[in-house]
Amino acid sequence: MKAIVITEPGGPEVLQIREVPAPQPTGSEVLIKVFAAGVNRPDVFQRKGNYPPPPGAPQDTPGLEVAGIIEQTGPDVTGWKPGDAVCALLAGGGYAEYALAHEGHCLPVPEGFGSEAFIQAASLPETIFTVWHNVFQRGRLLAGERFLVHGGSSGIGITAIQIAKAFGAEVFATAGSDEKCAACDALGADRSINYKTSDFEEVLRKLGADVILDMVGGDYIPKNLRLLREEGRLVFINTMKGGKVKGADEVDFSLIMRKRLTITGSTLRNRGTAFKAALASEIRANVWPVLERGAFKPVIFRTFPLADAAAAHALMESSDHIGKIILLNQWT
Structure with a gap:
């Protein structure tokens, strides 16, 4: 063949x-x-x-x-x-x-x-298996909770937005252009943030999130932890910007204790x-x-x-x- x-x-x-x-x-x-x-x-x-x-x-x-x-x-x-x-x-x-x-x-x-x-x-298959396991099994997303997916216009992103919305979550997404944000909104995202022109943490600070699906890592990590509400869950499926935080922004692990956060992730x-x-x-x-x-x-x-x-x-x-x-x- x-x-x-x-x-x-x-x-x-x-x-x-x-x-x-x-x-x-x-x-x-x-x-x-x-x-x-x-x-x-x-x-x-x-x-x-x-x-x-x-x-x-x-x-x-x-x-x-x-x-x-x-x-x-x-x-x-x-x-x-x-x-x-x-x-x-x-x-x-x-x-x-x-x-x-x-x-x-x-x-x-x-x-x-x-x-x-x-x-x-x-x-x-690849995207649904990944999203179902990480968002719903590991992240335990429930109807009425707030869900943030980074890379909302990717294969994983479009899948996560639609399934989370179908199961009753309030959905936020980040993407790299206004066109991609508009596409995320059309798929059901309640709010999409162009990360090239806005700081997603600042935009969502007052709303917070219960579950975050992150494929970016790097300097997103401390931002994610600060955005999570009490009992929030941060789920990693990739670290495209690196698995370590570099520069002045530090990870405050006391947040994990104070807000009783769960950090998890997987590969399939x-x-x-x-x-x-x-x-x-x-x-x-x-x-x-x-x-x-x-x-x-x-x-x-x-x-x-x-x-x-x-x-x-x-x-x-x-x-x-x-x-x-x-x-x-x-x-x-």
């Missing part, structure tokens, strides 16, 4: 088409004929050599989420059959004609997505099979009905042929997009 391979650590140009052996499902695996694959920030980190795949995952082909048709099933698969339309969370290997997934990490393509069902479905890719399967089951029960009644809609910024994965990565790194970037299998 054809696949996109990271030929060496480096820039987008190191992503090249190669002929590789097609995988074969064993045990509880399914083989998916890929129609579309989502592009995510961890794919970029892997391409640069900074985010190695877990043992057993494809080592040279990125891609953490796909949508397509099940082609074959392993001997222990009970929940799916050839011909089923699914989207799936992968440990890697999604930028290819075919990809393997554990049966427990697959979800049905939501009903009502229409002619672009596979494109929209391919945008879901290296979690075990059983954990991801349990997460998928909870998502199917709680989030899929939200999708199917139209309260949460995927936002697709642009699609590229798989052969143009390098261009898709360049766009991802530019941060000029609002929503998801999707690769289409032109060989299907």
Whole structure:
């Protein structure tokens, strides 16, 4: 089969088409004929050599989420059959004609997505798994609480805004332009802050937040702690500005005691099979009905042929997009 391979650590140009052996499902695996694959920030980190795949995952082909048709099933698969339309969370290997997934990490393509069902479905697994676990399981967001997501126009951001709003939270977001803030507002954010022209801490100081989802880190850390209300929860999923606070702004850990704050975070890719399967089951029960009644809609910024994965990565790194970037299998 054809696949996109990271030929060496480096820039987008190191992503090249190669002929590789097609995988074969064993045990509880399914083989998916890929129609579309989502592009995510961890794919970029892997391409640069900074985010190695877990043992057993494809080592040279990125891609953490796909949508397509099940082609074959392993001997222990009970929940799916050839011909089923699914989207799936992968440990890697999604930028290819075919990809393997554990049966427990697959979800049905939501009903009502229409002619672009596979494109929209391919945008879901990585972001929804991440948001549900971090915002609702670790962050314990409840209806009526105030929720702040940084990077509101990213794939994670657009997902977090819509799901949090659907579950009754008051939603704030930060983004890097007025256009991106307007997009966040259109998705349901009650207030969006352009972090390039305003200090989000100053804007939200009187309101505060109960849960903050942070993918930025760095100098956002002390600001987040000061914004959190009593019993607030700060959840990290990335530290794009660094995991340490530099400069004059210090972290006042007495805030954690006085306000009884919780600081937590997670990464998803290296979690075990059983954990991801349990997460998928909870998502199917709680989030899929939200999708199917139209309260949460995927936002697709642009699609590229798989052969143009390098261009898709360049766009991802530019941060000029609002929503998801999707690769289409032109060989299907």
